[in-house]
Amino acid sequence: MVDKNKKIIINPQQFALNVIGGNQKLPNEENKKYIKRQLTLYLEALFLVQDFNDLEKNQFALSKATQRDEILEKVIEHRYH
Numbered sequence: 001m002v003d004k005n006k007k008i009i010i011n012p013q014q015f016a017l018n019v020i021g022g023n024q025k026l027p028n029e030e031n032k033k034y035i036k037r038q039l040t041l042y043l044e045a046l047f048l049v050q051d052f053n054d055l056e057k058n059q060f061a062l063s064k065a066t067q068r069d070e071i072l073e074k075v076i077e078h079r080y081h
Contacts, residue, residue, distance in 0.1 A: 007056050007057065007059075008056055009053055009056065009057075010049045010052060010053060011049075012045075012046045012049040012050050012053070013046065015045055015046075015049045016041075016042045016043075016045035016046040016049070017042075019041055019042070019045040020038045020041050020042050020045070023037070023038060023041055
């Protein structure tokens with residue numbers, strides 16, 4: 001079972017390195033073209049994970065704020081009713 005209260009953070013550099021590590025040079029591909037392809041993949045993977053981590057951080061904070069508000073609402077409701 002997945003703990004929905006635990007945020008997931010991915011190491012962007014490690015992820016990007018893993019992506020390009022699985023990207024083999026094509027037969028008859030020039031080195032320059034291969035290097036450009038590797039760089040493009042690395043940067044896209046890096047930015048994608050950074051965006052994911054930012055979204056996860058924001059969602060986690062929003063979830064915690066919602067939980068806090070619900071708890072405060074119950075406390076106030078119990079206290080004044």
